[in-house]
Amino acid sequence: MSQFTPIVVRGKRSATRDEKWTSGKRHRNGLTIEALVSVDISDPSKPYDSAEGSGSKPRKRRRRLVYLSRLEELPTEILQVIFDYSTNINLAFASPRLKDQLRSQHLHSQLTSHILGTVLNRDDDHITLDTELAAATRLLGCKFMTWDFFKTWLQEQHAGVYGTTDHYLTAWSGLRPAQGLLPPVKLLHGPWTSERTSFLRIFSREVGDLAALSSIHHETAANGISQAVAESARDAVGTLLSMGVKPTTELLRQAVIDHGCDKDIVIALLSTSTSNHEPARTNSSTLIDLLDAALWAWADNARQNGDEKGVWLVRLLKSKATDYSVSRMQLHDAEVNVAEA
Template structure:
């Protein structure tokens, strides 16, 4: 039998101290204290392979543009203008990138709004044109600043306040059936939103008849206006046909601190015939126990709003019921 060469196998006894880091006791100790484990050779090989230049190539997505998207920007903008189709810009990111500009917005606004302008009181625009105009006004790019610029282009002049913009819009004779966009019927009630809504609220007397969905949004916007303490928003929404209710008064008084201007605006609302109290008689209970209890409680606490509300409720009830205030 051939003599085999002896191979020396290192063990714990003959190993040097620095080579004993993998010993059983220290390995258990490292695991116990949460020491980081060393990567295996297979993991190092895999990591090296992943870091190779040929393995790190990105898979680039090849986007095939349609014939329309490949047209020059100028031609696309003309198509967008003549079609007056707002949805065209939202069909792809490529089209949106080529159609988003102040110049395009102004041309599109003229194209779409011109179809709902120039009407007399009894004339009505088509439902398609009205829907397109409302859709345009509701777009994100249609801001109060852009709309003012468009009005100044249609009616050149010096504009210093919202009343002058309102006069310019009225001179264009918009259709009485034009509904304001939903974004203007809800908060937050900033000064720009109030100015923008004022342009359209003047011509609307019955929002519920024009568009029940818009009326529902306006009710939510009304509650936000009361919470934010915006009597201007409350007045404009009421002028558009929102009917005051007992719940509205409770929200203004009990939940929102009884802002005097807002409470007076609700209780003194005039309907489209101009009669005071007709709407309040139907929908607002001036003898509501919750309102009177709140007024009495805060009056005892020394808050003058309690006495003020009591006098106001008595005055409004006497006005409606034709009863002298002294008898209440």
């Protein structure tokens, strides 16, 4: 007869060792019941080691005590009043506890009104301090400052503001923000969602040339427009171009060769650019070469494959070249070089 699995019966004194519920169980010191019974405490050469087997049960970790400062020990209500009066955004970043205590929708709205109030509704002869502009830009870059939060705050400043981004843009311009107020860096790069693009458009009227205001912001925006081209984010491309980001030949190549030649994006890049064949030029790194061999080769190949974008691009390049007085001889040479390649 085959050997059946023994059934454990609790409380059965006459059960075999395998049937007893204590079989294989460990004592609180880590030893099994059988091991405890077999320990010979009378033999000094075999001392009883209570730590044996203790590795099977992890030791309880002692909790580290965190000592709070006197400021952190204050009630949340008092801390929020202090934060409201100080308008010092650094207070919320002093410790994780303070950050949790100062997390309130109402408090964020009050803080926004205080800090942005220093850079809004200023007369033309009023000089806004750099520290005030920096504080406002840092506030706009906070995590709680989302597009939805900003729209809600703007509605509180202008009752009845609603609808499209243009309505909020008009309302923001009506507050007369100070010149030199930079958008937060988080709005100058992708991924280009509709919320991020709409939020960035709010600041586009007051920022004419990012490069003149901040090299960090300009560099981020230059990378951001490359992302916008890759994502076919037309509104983002147009907004960044209006803020002084200069298109380049490399950027136009990416739009045409790498990302499907989106007509709206290509037109925007060429409409904002200056040609490197223009007589008066200052910085060739920000100019587009209308006779770039790679662009003409892509257009000719697309035309041969029946893609109408190739014909369209050739006409657009010729039109822009005419605007910049590129000689017909140069255009003819470009077409010949492509045909011979």
